[in-house]
Amino acid sequence: MSALQPAGPSAQASAWLWWGMFGFFTLVLVVVVLLWLYAIRRDPGEVSDRQAQRSQNRWIVGGGLVLPILSITALLIVGIALGQRMLALPLATGEPLQIEITAHQWWWEISYPGSDIVLRDEVHIPAGVPVDLQLTSADVVHSFWVPRLGGKMDMFPGRTNTLRLEADHPGIYHGSCSEFCGQGHAHMHFTVEAHEPAAFEAWLKQRQAND
Numbered sequence: 732m733s734a735l736q737p738a739g740p741s742a743q744a745s746a747w748l749w750w751g752m753f754g755f756f757t758l759v760l761v762v763v764v765l766l767w768l769y770a771i772r773r774d775p776g777e778v779s780d781r782q783a784q785r786s787q788n789r790w791i792v793g794g795g796l797v798l799p800i801l802s803i804t805a806l807l808i809v810g811i812a813l814g815q816r817m818l819a820l821p822l823a824t825g826e827p828l829q830i831e832i833t834a835h836q837w838w839w840e841i842s843y844p845g846s847d848i849v850l851r852d853e854v855h856i857p858a859g860v861p862v863d864l865q866l867t868s869a870d871v872v873h874s875f876w877v878p879r880l881g882g883k884m885d886m887f888p889g890r891t892n893t894l895r896l897e898a899d900h901p902g903i904y905h906g907s908c909s910e911f912c913g914q915g916h917a918h919m920h921f922t923v924e925a926h927e928p929a930a931f932e933a934w935l936k937q938r939q940a941n942d
């Protein structure tokens with residue numbers, strides 16, 4: 732369940748952002764520590780009050796205004812670009828598969844519009860294609876999270892949020908509720924099983940025949 736082992740485009744974007752921020756903040760930490768070491772070791776020498784004041788102002792403007800504004804702007808530009816990849820924007824290839832998921836205390840109800848299939852705590856999707864999950868809640872606020880496939884999405888009663896996920900390869904991905912929702916929250920797990928598209932169609936047909 733590590734978001735740093737992405738298995739789909741949305742999770743890949745989150746992982747890039749994570750590593751980018753980790754690298755950037757490590758650089759900031761190293762620079763601050765080096766400046767701090769320099770400050771305690773340097774020989775103050777002879778400086779006039781005016782020189783001291785000027786140097787102080789330079790540090791306040793440079794380190795206190797220019798540097799944070801540049802850093803935050805850079806992170807914002809990268810963050811917005813990566814965030815766009817996670818949105819359920821219209822696709823050139825047509826409408827993605829829709830799956831409805833309703834959170835309950837403390838389980839997940841999964842249904843496939845246009846069929847009678849209703850599942851509990853297991854989501855089946857085709858691999859290699861985007862899927863739109865329509866997320867809502869029957870009681871309190873929950874949050875849907877499959878770390879290897881994408882970011883979290885809150886689930887509210889009376890409201891439907893769309894989360895677009897895609898699994899690069901067939902496999903089983905674990906998910907859990909990521910918003911405290913009462914006594915059973917810690918056990919509110921589910922799995923997402925990605926099948927080869929043909930195997931998914933077969934699974935869908937077979938389930939429908941069984942129901």
Ligand SMILES: [Cu+2]
Binds near residue numbers: 874908909910916
């Ligand atoms: Cu919960």
